[in-house]
Amino acid sequence: MNRVDRLHSPFEQHSRALAWLAVFGLLLAATNLRGGLVVFAPLVLEIREALSLSASAFGMLTTLPLICFAVISILVPLMTRFFSSITLVVFGLLIISLGVVLRLVASYPVVILGTLLLGSAIALLNVLIPVLVKVFFPSRMGLMTGLYSIMLSLGAGMGLYLAVPMLEYFGHWHYPVMVWALLPLLTCLIWLPLLKLRGEVKPVTGARVTLWKSATAWAVTLYMGLQSFYFYAIVTWLPNILIESGLNPLEAGSTTAMISLASIPFNLFIPIFATKMHNQRSLVVLISLLSFSGLTGLWWAPQLAPMLWAALIGMGAGGALSLSLSFFILRTGDGVQATALSAMAQSLGYLLAATGPVTLALMHDISGHWLTALMLLMLLQIFQFAFGWKAAAAVQIKPDINTHSSKRTP
Missing domain, CATH: 1.20.1250.20 (MFS general substrate transporter like domains)
Structure with missing residues (x-):
């Protein structure tokens, strides 16, 4: 600065x-x-x-x-x-x-x-x-x-x-x-x-402030929730997915670490770009393409280029987290609304996240492989894109005027 x-x-x-x-x-x-x-x-x-x-x-x-x-x-x-x-x-x-x-x-x-x-x-x-x-x-x-x-x-x-x-x-x-x-x-x-x-x-x-009737607030919440589900599910089970595809544990661990490393530039630059844009829909498209490409590569040929697939997954996950945090600020008019939206999105978001690792494990146990679980994550990326598209529109949340009695900042 x-x-x-x-x-x-x-x-x-x-x-x-x-x-x-x-x-x-x-x-x-x-x-x-x-x-x-x-x-x-x-x-x-x-x-x-x-x-x-x-x-x-x-x-x-x-x-x-x-x-x-x-x-x-x-x-x-x-x-x-x-x-x-x-x-x-x-x-x-x-x-x-x-x-x-x-x-x-x-x-x-x-x-x-x-x-x-x-x-x-x-x-x-x-x-x-x-x-x-x-x-x-x-x-x-x-x-x-x-x-x-x-x-x-x-x-x-x-x-x-x-x-x-x-x-x-x-x-x-x-x-x-x-x-x-x-x-x-x-x-x-x-x-x-x-x-x-x-x-x-x-x-x-x-x-x-009550935001439960706001379509934009729900879009932000579900975008936050699905990116949390995606991140915790893939980070938990990626080592096992890679080991079952033929990598040794050391290779699987270092590949999984690439998710965090690749996310860092997206953690930094996505919010900077987001605050300068009229709307953030181009960022939603970019993030969805990165995540979907990484998951597709992991599903299609995990042993072919595991570092690349992990890097794409990390870019998408890091970008989605940073964009979610930016929505708390960009879609609200003051600190009171931002607190309410942050609370709503993170409460339901982490509730979804808690089910992610368990859901993937259950699908693996039923099918005997990870392909079905990865297909689920790819399907959820489509829903995440749809909610992100709505959340990225250049509008601010308008809470019910009867429940918003003060504009003082928290």
Whole structure:
């Protein structure tokens, strides 16, 4: 950024240093939203042995957070009626740290409690951070949304790729997990000075926005939901798909990692382009073509060019996530509406996402191969394109005037 955005932002009466602090605070907060969850995956053998867990019991530790995302997201607008969004972010970061610490305890019920707290706190920040991007930096929304998306991917990548090296270096699985209890506390130190903005970033007491009757809101929600279903389903089972096609486990793992790597430029540039366009339908077309091409290649000849198929899948998945986050900002007129749309889309979106891995596994078990499951994902890409086309129209959501009693920003 060459200059700090001051147009209609809370920083108008404050220093540039506080604005830059908000930039780092938003990006560090985003880094905390995936790592504490995914770090368990590479450590599955050590954690199962330490807690004497069955495979299904361990699976609950990955399913419960997605259910928390669905349940808690819809409650966030109610919370913002009583508390400043900045206060809620600080609270959420503290709960993330507590949840990770509880997941270190050698007791499965305590680990479950920690997982519930962790998932709930991440759901809170999932909704609030995109809205604060709109409130803090109204004329830098594209850039900040892109950077936010990159930090989401970076946090997940750090959790996955650093876990085993830290385990081997320190000799215990607690060490790579503890990183994700300390990082939220460090992030809180950056957010504490931002609490002075509570006067400008006010609670929305009295504001009640209902979007359930809006066709555009439903289009954004279903686009978000289908891209979440696609991402979690393909990331979960791509290694198995590749191994069954003839790749060895190391090749399958490195190929799956290409999804995250290939998504990074699309995480950054899709929101920047989206905010400069009259409508975003050309981006919807591009993203759908990338995803459909990657899935088609994987279905047709997975062993022919697996890195290419994974890169195309990653470009499509990263672009769809970033465009979904951009819709929360572009289709709404103020922070109250953005919070309501973010909550609605992420609640139902992650509810769909929670069914993705299970649905693909069930189809594999019934058919005995992955072709039917991949055909389902290709079919859902058609529906995702249709909802994206509607969501990308150059209109703003108009909530029911009887339920929108205030225009104050959360």
